[in-house]
Amino acid sequence: MGDIPVRLLSVGTALPGPPIDTAALASAFGMDQVWRQWVDTFIGTRTRHLAVDLSTGERRESLADLGERAATQALARAGVSAEDVDVVVFGTATPDTLMPATVNVVADRLRIDGVPTFQLQSGCSGAVQTFDVAASLLSTGRYRTALVIGGDVIAKHYDVKADLTALPPDELVNYVLFGDGAGAAVLAVGDHPEAPMLRSVLTRLSGLGRAPGQTLRWYGLADRDGGEAPASEDYKAIEEHVPVLAEETADDLLDDLGWDRAEVGYLLPPQLSVTMTAKITERLAFPAAEEVSCVAETGNNGNALLFFQLDRLLPVMARPSRAIAVAIESSKWIRSGLALERV
Amino acid sequence: MPAAISRAEFVDLLRDEIGLAVAAEDLGRTLDEVPGWDSLHLLTMLVLLEKRVSRPLSLPDFLDAASLETIYELVNR
Numbered sequence: 001m002g003d004i005p006v007r008l009l010s011v012g013t014a015l016p017g018p019p020i021d022t023a024a025l026a027s028a029f030g031m032d033q034v035w036r037q038w039v040d041t042f043i044g045t046r047t048r049h050l051a052v053d054l055s056t057g058e059r060r061e062s063l064a065d066l067g068e069r070a071a072t073q074a075l076a077r078a079g080v081s082a083e084d085v086d087v088v089v090f091g092t093a094t095p096d097t098l099m100p101a102t103v104n105v106v107a108d109r110l111r112i113d114g115v116p117t118f119q120l121q122s123g124c125s126g127a128v129q130t131f132d133v134a135a136s137l138l139s140t141g142r143y144r145t146a147l148v149i150g151g152d153v154i155a156k157h158y159d160v161k162a163d164l165t166a167l168p169p170d171e172l173v174n175y176v177l178f179g180d181g182a183g184a185a186v187l188a189v190g191d192h193p194e195a196p197m198l199r200s201v202l203t204r205l206s207g208l209g210r211a212p213g214q215t216l217r218w219y220g221l222a223d224r225d226g227g228e229a230p231a232s233e234d235y236k237a238i239e240e241h242v243p244v245l246a247e248e249t250a251d252d253l254l255d256d257l258g259w260d261r262a263e264v265g266y267l268l269p270p271q272l273s274v275t276m277t278a279k280i281t282e283r284l285a286f287p288a289a290e291e292v293s294c295v296a297e298t299g300n301n302g303n304a305l306l307f308f309q310l311d312r313l314l315p316v317m318a319r320p321s322r323a324i325a326v327a328i329e330s331s332k333w334i335r336s337g338l339a340l341e342r343v
Numbered sequence: 344m345p346a347a348i349s350r351a352e353f354v355d356l357l358r359d360e361i362g363l364a365v366a367a368e369d370l371g372r373t374l375d376e377v378p379g380w381d382s383l384h385l386l387t388m389l390v391l392l393e394k395r396v397s398r399p400l401s402l403p404d405f406l407d408a409a410s411l412e413t414i415y416e417l418v419n420r
Contacts, residue, residue, distance in 0.1 A: 031390070032393070032399060033399055033401065033402075034386070034389045034390060034393065034399070034400050034401065034402050035386065035390065037401065037402035037403065038382070038385070038386040038389075038402055041382075041402060041406070042382045042383075042386075165387075165390050165391065165394070168362075172383065172386075172387070173383060235381075235383070236381060
Protein backbone atom coordinates (compact mmCIF):
# COMPACT_ATOMS: atom_id res chain seq x y z
CA MET A 1 0.00 0.00 0.00
CA GLY A 2 1.01 3.61 -0.35
CA ASP A 3 2.35 5.93 2.29
CA ILE A 4 -1.09 7.19 3.25
CA PRO A 5 -2.74 4.49 5.37
CA VAL A 6 -6.26 3.49 4.31
CA ARG A 7 -8.61 2.16 6.96
CA LEU A 8 -11.82 0.18 6.95
CA LEU A 9 -14.24 2.23 9.03
CA SER A 10 -17.40 0.18 8.67
CA VAL A 11 -19.36 -2.42 6.74
CA GLY A 12 -23.06 -2.71 5.94
CA THR A 13 -25.03 -5.54 4.35
CA ALA A 14 -28.48 -6.20 2.94
CA LEU A 15 -30.28 -9.42 2.08
CA PRO A 16 -33.65 -9.67 0.31
CA GLY A 17 -36.55 -11.57 1.80
CA PRO A 18 -36.47 -14.36 4.36
CA PRO A 19 -33.83 -17.09 4.34
CA ILE A 20 -34.85 -19.88 1.96
CA ASP A 21 -33.71 -23.27 3.12
CA THR A 22 -33.02 -26.13 0.77
CA ALA A 23 -36.30 -27.85 1.58
CA ALA A 24 -38.23 -24.72 0.58
CA LEU A 25 -36.16 -24.38 -2.60
CA ALA A 26 -36.76 -28.03 -3.45
CA SER A 27 -40.46 -27.67 -2.78
CA ALA A 28 -40.72 -24.57 -4.98
CA PHE A 29 -39.22 -26.45 -7.91
CA GLY A 30 -41.05 -29.71 -7.26
CA MET A 31 -37.82 -31.50 -6.38
CA ASP A 32 -37.76 -34.22 -3.78
CA GLN A 33 -35.69 -35.85 -1.09
CA VAL A 34 -32.81 -36.98 -3.29
CA TRP A 35 -32.27 -33.41 -4.54
CA ARG A 36 -32.24 -32.01 -1.01
CA GLN A 37 -29.83 -34.72 0.05
CA TRP A 38 -27.56 -33.90 -2.87
CA VAL A 39 -27.47 -30.17 -2.02
CA ASP A 40 -26.77 -30.99 1.63
CA THR A 41 -24.00 -33.43 0.72
CA PHE A 42 -22.23 -31.76 -2.18
CA ILE A 43 -22.99 -28.04 -1.76
CA GLY A 44 -23.71 -27.65 1.94
CA THR A 45 -25.44 -24.27 1.64
CA ARG A 46 -28.23 -24.25 4.21
CA THR A 47 -30.06 -21.06 3.27
CA ARG A 48 -29.96 -18.36 0.64
CA HIS A 49 -31.90 -15.13 0.06
CA LEU A 50 -33.52 -14.33 -3.25
CA ALA A 51 -34.83 -11.05 -4.60
CA VAL A 52 -37.49 -13.01 -6.44
CA ASP A 53 -40.63 -14.44 -4.83
CA LEU A 54 -40.37 -18.17 -5.47
CA SER A 55 -44.11 -18.69 -5.52
CA THR A 56 -44.93 -15.93 -8.02
CA GLY A 57 -41.67 -15.08 -9.79
CA GLU A 58 -42.20 -11.44 -8.84
CA ARG A 59 -39.08 -9.36 -8.21
CA ARG A 60 -39.16 -7.96 -4.71
CA GLU A 61 -35.97 -5.91 -4.65
CA SER A 62 -33.53 -4.59 -7.22
CA LEU A 63 -29.77 -4.40 -6.92
CA ALA A 64 -30.12 -0.65 -6.37
CA ASP A 65 -32.53 -1.33 -3.49
CA LEU A 66 -30.07 -3.70 -1.82
CA GLY A 67 -27.06 -1.50 -2.56
CA GLU A 68 -28.82 1.49 -1.06
CA ARG A 69 -29.69 -0.43 2.11
CA ALA A 70 -26.18 -1.79 2.56
CA ALA A 71 -24.56 1.59 1.87
CA THR A 72 -26.92 3.41 4.23
CA GLN A 73 -26.01 0.99 6.99
CA ALA A 74 -22.26 1.29 6.31
CA LEU A 75 -22.40 5.10 6.32
CA ALA A 76 -24.40 5.15 9.55
CA ARG A 77 -22.01 2.75 11.25
CA ALA A 78 -19.03 4.87 10.21
CA GLY A 79 -20.75 8.06 11.32
CA VAL A 80 -20.17 9.41 7.83
CA SER A 81 -22.73 11.48 5.95
CA ALA A 82 -23.37 11.38 2.21
CA GLU A 83 -21.70 14.78 1.80
CA ASP A 84 -18.49 13.34 3.22
CA VAL A 85 -18.20 10.69 0.50
CA ASP A 86 -15.53 11.68 -2.03
CA VAL A 87 -15.70 8.68 -4.37
CA VAL A 88 -18.00 5.69 -4.93
CA VAL A 89 -16.99 2.33 -6.42
CA PHE A 90 -19.53 -0.43 -7.12
CA GLY A 91 -18.84 -3.98 -8.23
CA THR A 92 -21.47 -6.26 -9.77
CA ALA A 93 -22.03 -8.89 -12.44
CA THR A 94 -25.76 -8.18 -12.50
CA PRO A 95 -26.52 -4.47 -12.80
CA ASP A 96 -30.21 -3.57 -12.86
CA THR A 97 -29.63 -1.92 -16.23
CA LEU A 98 -26.49 -1.60 -18.32
CA MET A 99 -27.20 2.14 -18.34
CA PRO A 100 -27.59 3.97 -16.11
CA ALA A 101 -24.96 2.19 -14.05
CA THR A 102 -26.39 1.00 -10.74
CA VAL A 103 -23.67 2.89 -8.86
CA ASN A 104 -25.18 6.16 -10.01
CA VAL A 105 -28.73 5.13 -9.16
CA VAL A 106 -27.59 4.25 -5.64
CA ALA A 107 -25.54 7.46 -5.35
CA ASP A 108 -28.59 9.47 -6.33
CA ARG A 109 -30.75 7.78 -3.71
CA LEU A 110 -28.09 8.46 -1.08
CA ARG A 111 -27.93 12.12 -2.21
CA ILE A 112 -24.31 11.71 -3.28
CA ASP A 113 -23.40 13.92 -6.23
CA GLY A 114 -20.51 15.84 -7.74
CA VAL A 115 -17.94 13.11 -7.02
CA PRO A 116 -16.27 10.42 -9.15
CA THR A 117 -18.24 7.17 -9.35
CA PHE A 118 -17.12 3.91 -10.91
CA GLN A 119 -18.83 0.61 -11.59
CA LEU A 120 -16.81 -2.53 -12.14
CA GLN A 121 -18.15 -5.41 -14.20
CA SER A 122 -17.01 -8.05 -11.79
CA GLY A 123 -17.72 -11.35 -10.07
CA CYS A 124 -16.48 -12.99 -6.89
CA SER A 125 -13.33 -10.84 -6.91
CA GLY A 126 -15.41 -7.70 -7.32
CA ALA A 127 -15.42 -6.64 -3.69
CA VAL A 128 -11.63 -6.79 -3.56
CA GLN A 129 -11.47 -4.87 -6.82
CA THR A 130 -13.61 -2.11 -5.34
CA PHE A 131 -11.20 -1.94 -2.41
CA ASP A 132 -8.24 -1.82 -4.81
CA VAL A 133 -9.66 1.04 -6.87
CA ALA A 134 -10.87 2.99 -3.84
CA ALA A 135 -7.66 2.52 -1.86
CA SER A 136 -5.57 3.57 -4.87
CA LEU A 137 -7.60 6.75 -5.20
CA LEU A 138 -7.46 7.47 -1.48
CA SER A 139 -3.70 6.92 -1.51
CA THR A 140 -3.26 9.79 -3.96
CA GLY A 141 -4.30 12.19 -1.25
CA ARG A 142 -6.99 13.67 -3.48
CA TYR A 143 -9.82 12.00 -1.56
CA ARG A 144 -10.45 11.21 2.09
CA THR A 145 -13.52 8.97 2.17
CA ALA A 146 -14.65 6.25 -0.23
CA LEU A 147 -17.87 4.27 -0.31
CA VAL A 148 -17.45 0.85 -1.88
CA ILE A 149 -20.40 -1.38 -2.68
CA GLY A 150 -20.76 -4.87 -4.12
CA GLY A 151 -23.79 -6.96 -4.84
CA ASP A 152 -25.66 -9.24 -7.16
CA VAL A 153 -29.28 -10.05 -7.94
CA ILE A 154 -29.82 -13.14 -10.07
CA ALA A 155 -33.60 -12.80 -10.33
CA LYS A 156 -33.46 -12.47 -14.10
CA HIS A 157 -31.73 -15.87 -14.29
CA TYR A 158 -34.05 -17.51 -11.78
CA ASP A 159 -36.92 -19.02 -13.72
CA VAL A 160 -39.29 -20.18 -11.00
CA LYS A 161 -41.15 -22.31 -13.54
CA ALA A 162 -38.01 -24.12 -14.71
CA ASP A 163 -38.05 -27.91 -14.80
CA LEU A 164 -34.81 -28.59 -12.97
CA THR A 165 -34.90 -32.24 -13.95
CA ALA A 166 -34.50 -31.17 -17.57
CA LEU A 167 -31.55 -28.81 -17.01
CA PRO A 168 -28.00 -29.88 -17.88
CA PRO A 169 -25.61 -29.94 -14.90
CA ASP A 170 -23.78 -26.74 -15.91
CA GLU A 171 -27.05 -24.81 -15.63
CA LEU A 172 -28.62 -26.74 -12.76
CA VAL A 173 -25.74 -25.88 -10.45
CA ASN A 174 -26.64 -22.19 -10.62
CA TYR A 175 -29.98 -22.84 -8.93
CA VAL A 176 -28.40 -24.30 -5.84
CA LEU A 177 -25.23 -22.26 -5.43
CA PHE A 178 -26.34 -18.70 -5.67
CA GLY A 179 -28.22 -16.13 -3.66
CA ASP A 180 -28.80 -12.39 -3.78
CA GLY A 181 -27.40 -9.66 -1.57
CA ALA A 182 -25.34 -6.51 -1.34
CA GLY A 183 -22.67 -5.15 0.93
CA ALA A 184 -20.88 -1.88 1.38
CA ALA A 185 -17.92 -0.46 3.25
CA VAL A 186 -16.53 2.92 4.11
CA LEU A 187 -12.79 3.33 3.55
CA ALA A 188 -11.00 6.44 4.69
CA VAL A 189 -7.68 8.06 5.32
CA GLY A 190 -7.17 10.22 8.37
CA ASP A 191 -7.24 9.80 12.10
CA HIS A 192 -9.10 6.56 12.77
CA PRO A 193 -6.63 4.56 14.90
CA GLU A 194 -9.28 2.12 16.10
CA ALA A 195 -10.22 1.00 12.57
CA PRO A 196 -8.40 -1.88 10.85
CA MET A 197 -5.76 -0.77 8.38
CA LEU A 198 -5.81 -2.07 4.83
CA ARG A 199 -2.28 -3.46 4.62
CA SER A 200 -2.40 -4.96 1.16
CA VAL A 201 -4.80 -5.43 -1.75
CA LEU A 202 -4.11 -7.75 -4.63
CA THR A 203 -6.09 -8.35 -7.82
CA ARG A 204 -4.59 -10.33 -10.70
CA LEU A 205 -6.11 -11.48 -13.95
CA SER A 206 -5.03 -15.12 -14.20
CA GLY A 207 -6.88 -16.22 -17.31
CA LEU A 208 -4.23 -16.34 -20.00
CA GLY A 209 -5.31 -19.04 -22.45
CA ARG A 210 -7.85 -20.38 -19.99
CA ALA A 211 -11.50 -20.83 -20.98
CA PRO A 212 -14.03 -19.01 -18.76
CA GLY A 213 -15.32 -20.97 -15.79
CA GLN A 214 -18.47 -18.90 -15.48
CA THR A 215 -20.43 -17.29 -18.28
CA LEU A 216 -23.29 -14.83 -17.88
CA ARG A 217 -24.80 -13.60 -21.13
CA TRP A 218 -27.03 -10.64 -21.89
CA TYR A 219 -29.41 -10.27 -24.78
CA GLY A 220 -31.03 -7.66 -26.93
CA LEU A 221 -33.97 -7.79 -29.29
CA ALA A 222 -31.92 -9.27 -32.12
CA ASP A 223 -30.24 -12.13 -30.29
CA ARG A 224 -32.59 -13.01 -27.48
CA ASP A 225 -33.78 -16.18 -29.20
CA GLY A 226 -30.27 -17.43 -29.91
CA GLY A 227 -30.64 -20.41 -27.65
CA GLU A 228 -27.47 -19.92 -25.63
CA ALA A 229 -27.87 -20.56 -21.92
CA PRO A 230 -27.98 -17.21 -20.09
CA ALA A 231 -25.88 -18.56 -17.25
CA SER A 232 -23.58 -21.55 -17.24
CA GLU A 233 -20.71 -22.78 -15.17
CA ASP A 234 -17.76 -25.08 -15.84
CA TYR A 235 -17.90 -26.37 -12.30
CA LYS A 236 -15.20 -28.96 -12.90
CA ALA A 237 -12.72 -26.28 -13.96
CA ILE A 238 -13.74 -24.28 -10.91
CA GLU A 239 -13.15 -27.24 -8.59
CA GLU A 240 -9.74 -27.72 -10.15
CA HIS A 241 -8.43 -24.17 -10.43
CA VAL A 242 -9.93 -22.16 -7.56
CA PRO A 243 -8.04 -23.91 -4.74
CA VAL A 244 -4.74 -23.45 -6.60
CA LEU A 245 -5.40 -19.76 -7.32
CA ALA A 246 -6.50 -19.21 -3.71
CA GLU A 247 -3.28 -20.68 -2.39
CA GLU A 248 -1.17 -18.54 -4.76
CA THR A 249 -3.04 -15.45 -3.64
CA ALA A 250 -2.64 -16.12 0.08
CA ASP A 251 1.06 -16.84 -0.42
CA ASP A 252 1.54 -13.64 -2.45
CA LEU A 253 -0.13 -11.55 0.26
CA LEU A 254 2.02 -13.10 2.99
CA ASP A 255 5.19 -12.61 0.92
CA ASP A 256 4.29 -9.02 0.14
CA LEU A 257 3.78 -8.21 3.80
CA GLY A 258 6.47 -10.44 5.25
CA TRP A 259 3.85 -12.01 7.50
CA ASP A 260 4.21 -15.50 8.86
CA ARG A 261 1.22 -17.79 8.29
CA ALA A 262 0.93 -18.38 12.02
CA GLU A 263 0.56 -14.65 12.69
CA VAL A 264 -2.75 -14.46 10.86
CA GLY A 265 -5.68 -14.55 13.28
CA TYR A 266 -8.56 -14.56 10.79
CA LEU A 267 -8.98 -16.14 7.39
CA LEU A 268 -11.77 -15.05 5.05
CA PRO A 269 -11.64 -17.78 2.38
CA PRO A 270 -13.39 -17.90 -1.01
CA GLN A 271 -17.14 -18.54 -0.57
CA LEU A 272 -18.13 -20.79 -3.47
CA SER A 273 -20.11 -23.26 -1.40
CA VAL A 274 -19.76 -24.78 2.04
CA THR A 275 -18.02 -27.89 0.73
CA MET A 276 -15.63 -26.04 -1.59
CA THR A 277 -14.85 -23.42 1.05
CA ALA A 278 -14.00 -26.16 3.55
CA LYS A 279 -11.61 -27.80 1.09
CA ILE A 280 -9.91 -24.51 0.25
CA THR A 281 -9.61 -23.49 3.91
CA GLU A 282 -7.92 -26.78 4.67
CA ARG A 283 -5.53 -26.30 1.76
CA LEU A 284 -4.67 -22.73 2.79
CA ALA A 285 -3.57 -24.14 6.15
CA PHE A 286 -3.42 -21.09 8.37
CA PRO A 287 -2.64 -22.79 11.69
CA ALA A 288 -3.91 -20.10 14.06
CA ALA A 289 -6.60 -18.46 11.96
CA GLU A 290 -10.27 -18.41 12.78
CA GLU A 291 -12.30 -18.97 9.61
CA VAL A 292 -14.82 -16.22 8.81
CA SER A 293 -17.38 -17.50 6.31
CA CYS A 294 -20.95 -16.69 5.40
CA VAL A 295 -21.89 -18.85 2.43
CA ALA A 296 -23.84 -21.43 4.45
CA GLU A 297 -26.39 -18.76 5.34
CA THR A 298 -26.18 -16.30 2.43
CA GLY A 299 -25.50 -18.62 -0.49
CA ASN A 300 -22.95 -17.44 -3.01
CA ASN A 301 -23.96 -13.84 -3.64
CA GLY A 302 -20.93 -12.96 -5.74
CA ASN A 303 -19.82 -9.38 -5.34
CA ALA A 304 -21.41 -9.14 -1.90
CA LEU A 305 -19.65 -12.09 -0.26
CA LEU A 306 -16.57 -10.36 1.12
CA PHE A 307 -18.72 -7.65 2.70
CA PHE A 308 -20.71 -10.28 4.59
CA GLN A 309 -17.47 -11.85 5.79
CA LEU A 310 -16.11 -8.46 6.85
CA ASP A 311 -19.40 -7.73 8.60
CA ARG A 312 -18.77 -10.81 10.70
CA LEU A 313 -15.09 -10.04 11.21
CA LEU A 314 -15.23 -6.43 12.36
CA PRO A 315 -17.13 -6.91 15.64
CA VAL A 316 -14.80 -9.71 16.78
CA MET A 317 -11.45 -8.61 15.33
CA ALA A 318 -9.06 -8.38 18.26
CA ARG A 319 -6.46 -5.64 18.84
CA PRO A 320 -3.83 -6.41 17.76
CA SER A 321 -4.60 -8.94 15.05
CA ARG A 322 -4.21 -9.67 11.36
CA ALA A 323 -6.67 -10.95 8.80
CA ILE A 324 -6.31 -12.29 5.26
CA ALA A 325 -9.16 -12.49 2.75
CA VAL A 326 -9.02 -14.38 -0.54
CA ALA A 327 -11.59 -14.33 -3.35
CA ILE A 328 -11.40 -15.97 -6.76
CA GLU A 329 -13.51 -15.04 -9.75
CA SER A 330 -13.90 -17.94 -12.14
CA SER A 331 -15.33 -16.11 -15.16
CA LYS A 332 -12.06 -15.22 -16.88
CA TRP A 333 -10.20 -16.14 -13.71
CA ILE A 334 -9.25 -13.29 -11.43
CA ARG A 335 -7.53 -14.01 -8.15
CA SER A 336 -7.72 -11.43 -5.43
CA GLY A 337 -7.17 -10.86 -1.77
CA LEU A 338 -6.55 -8.31 0.91
CA ALA A 339 -4.92 -8.04 4.28
CA LEU A 340 -6.20 -6.11 7.28
CA GLU A 341 -4.42 -5.31 10.51
CA ARG A 342 -5.76 -3.86 13.70
CA VAL A 343 -3.05 -2.42 15.91
CA MET B 344 -39.94 -60.08 -10.06
CA PRO B 345 -38.96 -58.21 -13.24
CA ALA B 346 -36.32 -55.52 -12.94
CA ALA B 347 -37.67 -52.00 -12.44
CA ILE B 348 -35.41 -50.92 -15.26
CA SER B 349 -33.52 -53.19 -17.61
CA ARG B 350 -29.79 -52.94 -18.19
CA ALA B 351 -30.37 -51.74 -21.74
CA GLU B 352 -32.78 -49.05 -20.57
CA PHE B 353 -30.29 -48.00 -17.90
CA VAL B 354 -27.52 -47.62 -20.48
CA ASP B 355 -29.85 -45.69 -22.77
CA LEU B 356 -30.71 -43.33 -19.92
CA LEU B 357 -27.04 -42.75 -19.10
CA ARG B 358 -26.16 -42.13 -22.70
CA ASP B 359 -29.16 -40.29 -24.11
CA GLU B 360 -30.53 -38.37 -21.14
CA ILE B 361 -27.39 -37.69 -19.11
CA GLY B 362 -24.90 -37.55 -21.95
CA LEU B 363 -22.38 -40.06 -20.61
CA ALA B 364 -20.46 -41.92 -23.28
CA VAL B 365 -20.97 -45.42 -21.87
CA ALA B 366 -21.93 -48.83 -23.23
CA ALA B 367 -23.27 -51.93 -21.44
CA GLU B 368 -19.76 -53.31 -20.98
CA ASP B 369 -18.75 -50.12 -19.13
CA LEU B 370 -21.20 -50.65 -16.27
CA GLY B 371 -18.69 -52.60 -14.21
CA ARG B 372 -16.08 -49.85 -14.38
CA THR B 373 -15.43 -47.82 -11.28
CA LEU B 374 -17.04 -44.37 -11.36
CA ASP B 375 -13.57 -42.81 -11.53
CA GLU B 376 -13.15 -44.49 -14.89
CA VAL B 377 -16.40 -43.15 -16.34
CA PRO B 378 -15.44 -40.20 -18.57
CA GLY B 379 -16.77 -36.94 -17.16
CA TRP B 380 -18.48 -38.51 -14.12
CA ASP B 381 -19.19 -36.22 -11.19
CA SER B 382 -21.65 -35.70 -8.36
CA LEU B 383 -24.03 -33.69 -10.54
CA HIS B 384 -24.37 -36.69 -12.83
CA LEU B 385 -25.28 -38.75 -9.79
CA LEU B 386 -28.04 -36.27 -8.95
CA THR B 387 -29.34 -36.05 -12.51
CA MET B 388 -29.29 -39.82 -12.79
CA LEU B 389 -31.14 -40.44 -9.53
CA VAL B 390 -33.80 -37.86 -10.39
CA LEU B 391 -34.36 -39.52 -13.77
CA LEU B 392 -34.30 -43.01 -12.28
CA GLU B 393 -36.91 -42.04 -9.70
CA LYS B 394 -39.25 -41.10 -12.51
CA ARG B 395 -38.48 -44.29 -14.38
CA VAL B 396 -38.93 -46.74 -11.49
CA SER B 397 -41.73 -44.71 -9.85
CA ARG B 398 -40.33 -44.87 -6.36
CA PRO B 399 -38.32 -42.45 -4.26
CA LEU B 400 -34.60 -43.09 -3.99
CA SER B 401 -32.31 -41.98 -1.20
CA LEU B 402 -28.95 -40.43 -2.03
CA PRO B 403 -27.04 -41.90 0.96
CA ASP B 404 -27.77 -45.40 -0.40
CA PHE B 405 -25.79 -44.51 -3.50
CA LEU B 406 -22.89 -42.52 -2.08
CA ASP B 407 -20.73 -45.59 -1.58
CA ALA B 408 -21.53 -47.10 -4.97
CA ALA B 409 -18.24 -47.77 -6.71
CA SER B 410 -19.61 -48.47 -10.19
CA LEU B 411 -22.59 -47.89 -12.44
CA GLU B 412 -23.34 -51.61 -12.03
CA THR B 413 -23.70 -51.12 -8.27
CA ILE B 414 -26.04 -48.20 -8.87
CA TYR B 415 -28.07 -50.33 -11.27
CA GLU B 416 -28.37 -53.09 -8.69
CA LEU B 417 -29.39 -50.65 -5.94
CA VAL B 418 -32.15 -49.21 -8.11
CA ASN B 419 -33.50 -52.70 -8.78
CA ARG B 420 -33.26 -53.88 -5.21
